[in-house]
Amino acid sequence: MSVLKKDFYLQPVLKVAPALLGKFLVLRNGGTEIARMITEVEAYDGPNDKACHAFKGLTPRTKVMFEEGGVWYVYLIYGMYYMLNIVTGPRDYPAAVLIRGVDGSNGPGKLTTLYGVNSRFNGLESKKKLGLYIEDRGVVVKSSQIKKSPRIGVDYAGTIWSKKEYRFSTHMPTRESFQ
DNA sequence: TAAGTGATCTCT
DNA sequence: GAGATCACTTAA
Numbered sequence: 793m794s795v796l797k798k799d800f801y802l803q804p805v806l807k808v809a810p811a812l813l814g815k816f817l818v819l820r821n822g823g824t825e826i827a828r829m830i831t832e833v834e835a836y837d838g839p840n841d842k843a844c845h846a847f848k849g850l851t852p853r854t855k856v857m858f859e860e861g862g863v864w865y866v867y868l869i870y871g872m873y874y875m876l877n878i879v880t881g882p883r884d885y886p887a888a889v890l891i892r893g894v895d896g897s898n899g900p901g902k903l904t905t906l907y908g909v910n911s912r913f914n915g916l917e918s919k920k921k922l923g924l925y926i927e928d929r930g931v932v933v934k935s936s937q938i939k940k941s942p943r944i945g946v947d948y949a950g951t952i953w954s955k956k957e958y959r960f961s962t963h964m965p966t967r968e969s970f971q
Numbered sequence: 972t973a974a975g976t977g978a979t980c981t982c983t
Numbered sequence: 984g985a986g987a988t989c990a991c992t993t994a995a
Contacts, residue, residue: 834990843990853979870991871976877990890990901991945990 795919796926801861805880805887808861809835810960812878812926814933817894819907820923826907829931832893832961834943836877838886841956843949846886856915857886864924866904866914873901876909878918878926892944893961937962 796815801808812830819826836844836857845867846854856865857879865877865888877888892900904910909924918925940957947954 836990845990848980851980867990868976868978869989871978871989873976873991875990892990899991943990948989 793930794928796928798860798862798917801878801880801918802882803861803880805835805837805889806958808878808880809833809889809958810935810938812889812891813938813960813962814931816927816929816931817891817907818925818927819909820920821908827927827929828894828896829929830891830894830926831963832891832959834890834892834960835958836888836890837958838881841887841949842953843943843946843956844886844888850886854886857888858884859915862919863915863917864913866909866911868911869901874904874910875900876904876907876913892959933962939963 812833815830816827817830838844839847841847846857850858853867856863859879860883861880863879865879866874869875875890877890879888881887890900891903894903897903897906913924916922939961941959942955942957943959
């Protein structure tokens with residue numbers, strides 16, 4: 793049981809994304825704690841990825857993605873839903889992993905509603921002190937249990953990038969598996 | 972299947 | 984400042 797450190801996030805996003813499956817997204821707020829296993833993520837890989845927000849360059853919105861790995865990137869989409877991403881890779885390399893699903897929840901919008909995540913976490917470092925962080929609780933997800941598929945909602949990125957299998961999910965059985 | 976929602980970006 | 988866009992959800 794250990795909180796993921798910065799060097800974990802400094803790896804290439806395509807390594808970090810599948811490695812996050814089976815880890816726990818933890819929100820600690822005073823006496824309450826929400827901790828659920830991550831079951832679905834998507835990778836957004838830097839300046840070459842047309843589906844990546846930062847592809848078009850640095851703007852006030854995307855500048856967080858250019859930070860060093862290990863910080864949260866939170867933004868509002870469709871006027872209602874916050875998306876939760878963790879930035880990866882070295883500084884000035886815009887890449888991030890979108891956390892799309894945790895155990896017992898479907899859809900990234902519902903996930904952030906569940907956790908009460910909003911833009912106040914944007915740009916902040918994922919660590920215990922912040923109260924929102926990712927933890928390794930010893931669940932091992934085998935590569936054979938990881939399903940790859942194209943990302944969701946990125947048709948605008950063109951066939952090459954919208955077909956990339958940068959979405960990773962797992963059907964690992966749930967909380968019984970670690971208690 | 973389509974509508975709702977609002978920040979952001981790209982033009983004028 | 985106006986208009987288009989958007990990594991989603993819900994209700995039908």
